[in-house]
Amino acid sequence: MITLKNFIGGELCDPAHGNYLDNYNPSIGEVYAQIPDSSQEDLHAAVNAANAAFPMWSQLPIGERSKHLMKLADLIEANLDQLAAAESQDNGKPVSLARKVDIPRAAANFRFFAAAIVNDGTSAHIMEGQAVNYTRRAPLGVVGCISPWNLPLYLLTWKIAPALATGNCVIAKPSEVTPYTAHLLGELVQEAGIPAGVLNILHGRGAGIGQMLVDHADIKAISFTGGTSTGKVIARSAAEQFKKVSLELGGKNPVLVFDDCEFEEAVATSVRSAFTNQGEICLCGSRIFVQESIYNEFKEAFVSKVQKLKVGDPNTTVDMGPLVSREHLQKVKNHVDQAKKQGATILTGGEKIERKGYYFEPTVIEGMDEYCAINQEEVFGPVVTLVPFRDEADAIAKANSTVYGLAAVIWTNDLKCAHRVAHQIQSGIIWVNCWMLRDLRTPFGGMKASGVGREGGEEALRFFTEPQNICIKL
Ligand code: NAD
Numbered sequence: 154m155i156t157l158k159n160f161i162g163g164e165l166c167d168p169a170h171g172n173y174l175d176n177y178n179p180s181i182g183e184v185y186a187q188i189p190d191s192s193q194e195d196l197h198a199a200v201n202a203a204n205a206a207f208p209m210w211s212q213l214p215i216g217e218r219s220k221h222l223m224k225l226a227d228l229i230e231a232n233l234d235q236l237a238a239a240e241s242q243d244n245g246k247p248v249s250l251a252r253k254v255d256i257p258r259a260a261a262n263f264r265f266f267a268a269a270i271v272n273d274g275t276s277a278h279i280m281e282g283q284a285v286n287y288t289r290r291a292p293l294g295v296v297g298c299i300s301p302w303n304l305p306l307y308l309l310t311w312k313i314a315p316a317l318a319t320g321n322c323v324i325a326k327p328s329e330v331t332p333y334t335a336h337l338l339g340e341l342v343q344e345a346g347i348p349a350g351v352l353n354i355l356h357g358r359g360a361g362i363g364q365m366l367v368d369h370a371d372i373k374a375i376s377f378t379g380g381t382s383t384g385k386v387i388a389r390s391a392a393e394q395f396k397k398v399s400l401e402l403g404g405k406n407p408v409l410v411f412d413d414c415e416f417e418e419a420v421a422t423s424v425r426s427a428f429t430n431q432g433e434i435c436l437c438g439s440r441i442f443v444q445e446s447i448y449n450e451f452k453e454a455f456v457s458k459v460q461k462l463k464v465g466d467p468n469t470t471v472d473m474g475p476l477v478s479r480e481h482l483q484k485v486k487n488h489v490d491q492a493k494k495q496g497a498t499i500l501t502g503g504e505k506i507e508r509k510g511y512y513f514e515p516t517v518i519e520g521m522d523e524y525c526a527i528n529q530e531e532v533f534g535p536v537v538t539l540v541p542f543r544d545e546a547d548a549i550a551k552a553n554s555t556v557y558g559l560a561a562v563i564w565t566n567d568l569k570c571a572h573r574v575a576h577q578i579q580s581g582i583i584w585v586n587c588w589m590l591r592d593l594r595t596p597f598g599g600m601k602a603s604g605v606g607r608e609g610g611e612e613a614l615r616f617f618t619e620p621q622n623i624c625i626k627l
Pocket residue numbers: 299300301302303304308326327328329357358359360362363364365367378379380381383384386387401402403404434435531533559598599603604
């Protein structure tokens with residue numbers, strides 16, 4: 154049994170009250186770790202450490218801050234094997250995916266923002282003959298970063314990296330469902346020689362330590378990724394203190410397949426965009442709309458590929474591991490059962506896999522229009538629907554028919570159609586003839602109930618700083 158620790162003031166420490174939560178390995182459904190159930194005392198210790206570190210960290214020359222973050226990126230890469238194994242054990246994702254995507258991306262997050270600050274400039278507005286205005290961008294102080302369980306280290310570092318790079322000190326709250334790599338990150342921060350108190354990591358429940366972090370008066374901003382309903386609670390709490398918030402929330406992403414697309418590529422990538430990471434990626438395409446003229450052909454090719462997906466022990470060569478928890482497995486099953494009751498046709502899958510652990514079959518559903526629950530509610534699992542559409546206008550209306558607006562995929566060889574459709578889809582991210590092709594400089598985030606604000610590149614550097622205009626009379 155592993156006992157994870159909080160990371161406060163540069164030290165790995167036990168929770169002040171000595172309370173712990175169970176942490177499960179989803180591939181076997183057994184407890185393998187105890188994690189701190191942190192309290193106000195732990196938060197106070199972390200806030201004190203962060204406040205004490207802030208003057209030094211925020212005034213460090215950017216070249217020095219950058220070097221610290223580069224060192225951390227190197228250490229993440231050097232510990233790829235251990236971090237990937239931990240991520241897979243905690244979350245259930247295939248270890249091969251964690252090695253290829255999650256851990257390299259965590260290193261890339263630090264490297265990207267470490268480079269960004271040394272290349273960043275500021276703006277000046279000159280009033281000829283009268284004055285010069287320049288914009289100073291100051292760090293906010295101590296900020297909170299709260300992340301979900303689906304891409305644990307990847308998303309936690311996506312927030313921590315720009316916050317630290319811009320000179321803030323951070324209190325991070327990883328998901329209580331997948332805390333292991335955040336614990337290991339604390340060890341690497343020590344090894345990298347990052348000064349004590351600059352990054353603090355508190356484990357525990359969302360409604361417990363998460364909410365305390367949001368409510369603490371010394372926390373100047375909250376960067377949150379997670380569910381839409383949690384986002385609402387956080388936005389409400391933060392509004393009381395006019396706290397800056399960045400909210401990356403749920404999605405129900407459409408994939409539009411036009412009849413002139415590269416067929417094989419559209420089928421293969423749509424399988425990947427539906428089932429990578431067990432469908433537990435906010436960017437997964439869970440509603441596939443296919444033009445009537447190729448609907449049957451697409452359905453046949455798609456279902457045949459899905460049936461070849463290998464589900465099993467994430468330590469072996471598989472396409473999908475188990476879902477993250479017993480509760481989540483049940484939630485996914487309930488969505489599918491409800492769709493069945495409402496008349497859905499299950500083309501493949503639809504059931505739990507009878508074995509130890511939290512496995513669910515890759516599932517393809519048809520026969521439900523865009524307004525049915527299965528096409529409106531976020532399932533966040535290996536479940537995708539197929540729906541035919543008539544023409545461009547119908548495709549756009551169907552794509553926009555949910556409260557969400559995170560990502561969309563368009564498959565067509567008609568460039569004009571791609572632009573026209575992209576401009577009318579209410580999504581923060583649109584991929585044309587590809588999926589999950591990420592450039593860290595681009596704005597990342599959702600419209601409507603999928604979020605407020607954007608992460609990535611300049612957007613993140615702006616979020617974690619306060620602009621101050623300084624006007625000097627000539
Ligand atoms: P969640 O909202 O349950 O939890 C996310 C984090 O918030 C966890 O660390 C949790 O402990 C914490 N939390 C919960 N209640 C809190 C509160 N009252 N105050 C402060 N913190 C609180 O989400 P989840 O189940 O971990 O993740 C799945 C969701 O995340 C899905 O809806 C998915 O779409 C979304 N997601 C969005 C993106 C994106 O970039 N838009 C990326 C990944 C996941």
